[in-house]
Amino acid sequence: MNNVPFTIEEENLICIYHKHDRRRTIAAISDALPDMDADMRPLAEQTIHKLHNITDAAFEETQFTMTLSDAE
Structure with missing residues (x-):
């Protein structure tokens, strides 16, 4: 069971970069870091x-x- 709570924003980010397993998902997010703006x-x-x-x-x-937000 997952005892680490993820925020909506964190879950959305995981959904965007989700891979077959945790390690690959971490790698996908890590690989995208240089292209992310200072807010992300x-x-x-x-x-x-x-x-x-x-x-x-x-x-x-x-x-x-x-x-998704209500605005979308």
Whole structure:
């Protein structure tokens, strides 16, 4: 079970870069860091940190859902 709470923004980022497993998802987000603007980089770094702190099993069990804002 995943005891690390992800924010909506973090879950959305995970959904964008989601790969087959936790390590590949971390790598995908990490690879995109140089192309992210200064506002997105801290969110990505925090998301990577949280992903490092969960197990592979917890990652696989977690249902990550893209949440769109009301404006979209």
